[in-house]
Amino acid sequence: MRALIATLAVITAATVGLLIQQPGFAEACAGLIGSNGNVNLGRTTTLAAYHDGVEHYVTSFEFQGGGGQFGTLIPLPDAPTNVERGGDWTLQRLQIETSPPVAERAFFALGAADEAEVLLEVRIDALDITVLRGGGPDVAAWATEHGFRLSPDAPEVLDFYAQRSPIFLAAVFDGDAAAERGQAIGDGTPVHLTIPTDDPWVPLRILALGKQPGDLVQADVFLLTSDEPTLLPAPSDSLALTHSEPATDPLLDDLRSDTGMGWMPDSAWLTKLEINSAAGDLGYDLAVDTTGNDSPSIVDAGLALPTAVPSDNGSLSALWLAAIALAGLAAVFAIAARLTGARVR
Amino acid sequence: MRPLLGLLTLAAAIALFGAACTSGSANATNQTIAIRYSLFETGLVTVPRGVPITFTLQNDDPIEHEWIIGNADVHESHRTGTEPVHSEIPSEVTIPALSTRQTTITFDQPGEYAFICHLPGHEAYGMVGAVQVVASGS
Numbered sequence: 001m002r003a004l005i006a007t008l009a010v011i012t013a014a015t016v017g018l019l020i021q022q023p024g025f026a027e028a029c030a031g032l033i034g035s036n037g038n039v040n041l042g043r044t045t046t047l048a049a050y051h052d053g054v055e056h057y058v059t060s061f062e063f064q065g066g067g068g069q070f071g072t073l074i075p076l077p078d079a080p081t082n083v084e085r086g087g088d089w090t091l092q093r094l095q096i097e098t099s100p101p102v103a104e105r106a107f108f109a110l111g112a113a114d115e116a117e118v119l120l121e122v123r124i125d126a127l128d129i130t131v132l133r134g135g136g137p138d139v140a141a142w143a144t145e146h147g148f149r150l151s152p153d154a155p156e157v158l159d160f161y162a163q164r165s166p167i168f169l170a171a172v173f174d175g176d177a178a179a180e181r182g183q184a185i186g187d188g189t190p191v192h193l194t195i196p197t198d199d200p201w202v203p204l205r206i207l208a209l210g211k212q213p214g215d216l217v218q219a220d221v222f223l224l225t226s227d228e229p230t231l232l233p234a235p236s237d238s239l240a241l242t243h244s245e246p247a248t249d250p251l252l253d254d255l256r257s258d259t260g261m262g263w264m265p266d267s268a269w270l271t272k273l274e275i276n277s278a279a280g281d282l283g284y285d286l287a288v289d290t291t292g293n294d295s296p297s298i299v300d301a302g303l304a305l306p307t308a309v310p311s312d313n314g315s316l317s318a319l320w321l322a323a324i325a326l327a328g329l330a331a332v333f334a335i336a337a338r339l340t341g342a343r344v345r
Numbered sequence: 346m347r348p349l350l351g352l353l354t355l356a357a358a359i360a361l362f363g364a365a366c367t368s369g370s371a372n373a374t375n376q377t378i379a380i381r382y383s384l385f386e387t388g389l390v391t392v393p394r395g396v397p398i399t400f401t402l403q404n405d406d407p408i409e410h411e412w413i414i415g416n417a418d419v420h421e422s423h424r425t426g427t428e429p430v431h432s433e434i435p436s437e438v439t440i441p442a443l444s445t446r447q448t449t450i451t452f453d454q455p456g457e458y459a460f461i462c463h464l465p466g467h468e469a470y471g472m473v474g475a476v477q478v479v480a481s482g483s
Contacts, residue, residue: 137443140407144442152383152462152470155406159382212469 050225051265055195058086060188061127061173071148073139074169075161075206076131078197083122083129086190087258094222097251098243098272116142119167125189126178130170136162143170151210160205163306164299169193192260201300202286204275213280223271225290232287232296232303235273239286243272377401378460378474380410380440383467385460385474392452393481399449404440410467412438414450414460414476423463452478 050056057080061072116134123129132139136158140150150158161168171191178187207217223229224247235241247270256264269290275282284303287296298304374396379386383406392398402412413423414436423437431437435448452458455478462472 137407141442144408149465150408152408152464152467152472155408156382158407210466 050200051263053196053198054263055193055197055200056261056263057193057195058090058190059193060086060190061171071143071146071173072171073143073158073206073209074171075165075203076167076169076193076195077165077200078195079119079133079167080131080169080193080195082194083120083124083131084192084260085124086192087261088190090190090255090258090261093251093254093258097248098220098222098270116168124191126174126181126183127189127191128172128174129191130172132168132170133166134162134168135159135166139168139170146170146172153209157205157209160302161203164201164302165199199300201297202288204285205282205302207275208277208279208282211279213278215279217275217277217279217282219275221273221275221286223273223288224268225271225288226265226268227290227292228269229271229288229290230294230296231271231273232289232298232301233284238275238277238281240274240276241271242274243270245270374398375401377403378412379403379405380462380472381405383408383410383462383470383472385462385472388474389477390474391477391479394452394455394478395481397449397451398476399447401445401447402438402440403445404443407442409442409464410440410472411462411464412440412446412448412460413463414458416458420459420461420463423461424468426463452476454478455480 055077057076059074116132116138118130119133120131121129130142132142134142136155139158139162140154143150158168173189183189202221202223204219204221207219208215211217228244231241233239247268251270252264252266252268255261273286284301287298287300289296299306374392376390376392376398377387378390378400380403400412404410411431413419413431419436431439435450438446438448440446458476458478460474460476461468
């Protein structure tokens, strides 16, 4: 059984999103940045769960062998308050739950100014995690300063994300340190982020970062929501819906028993999407709505830019101004009527 | 390897463009080529032969780019080149992130010369343009 788990973990270059009890969920997939002009491909497995306004995000960075460093950028919907070592087998358990043991299944992972503000820095095993706040240029500058050369599509992709959230996670894997620690190729380092947010979404476009337009992007996206979600874009051949059922109690119990996973709710809806898309066609993210309104956000899906709509306060102010103006007019008419009435009398 | 590549490209540049490469000439024709999202926003530039042309290369991207102009041999050598920075040959310019560089070139022969960013993956991404050199007065 353990061997099966390990095999699945290796052959499944997955992005796992797990989300719970929230209108619109999301989470993250990783984009790899190359070092010294080379695009390093590697596998990233990710789990994100949304529960009571907090997103729990668990991802695993696999040691690919060799020395030197390689890095990964992950757009985040909001700033995490905590970054720690993740549970040991949560990601594998999710794969077991939803992936039939098909042999020879080939997934390969994520294709791999002003200064960005460093919100958080954590060292986990051979992994240096930095949470950044900044625009696309800021994050690009940070990556360059740390020895990474971004792929040519990075400026547009980073802007695409920064328009919705200025938070990025940069993970730098120190291959030399991994070797010194005795990590074998394929060993993953799980990382757990706690992200309070009102607006989670699942970044998919980042999967195509650094790839040629014709390259195939393959990944798995798992969602765990309170109810059956409505998705945008709707499932299609390149975004195939392959699982949509209530999560089983054994799954939830197992996940709850792993390190740091005690927040797992009692019930949830499990959705699995399989991405098989040309990189050039993957120009969107995944918006998820579980409110029952069937209205996932086109902005969260990356299909429309955030507009400069008046804020709630602005709208209220406008309403108040209109009300005050109407009240003023009414007062003028009332006074005029009184004066007229007095004259009549 | 690097010195040989440098000599080859320098020789090619001299053969193509002649000498005259000075900045700020009063007679220069000015051309601005902006770069955004790893694309040259001006894909084709037409310039007269025998006149110093000053190119203003404006990189609006947060990543570094190159502007290398020349014939097919020049570009072929740069596709496998390893020079990290170009600064001494007017037809080969490194433009750091969010910055602008100027270079002046006189084209002695009419024809079309491609300009390409040869950083890894950039040419395939579409960072290609061309300068059309025409006889003066045409």
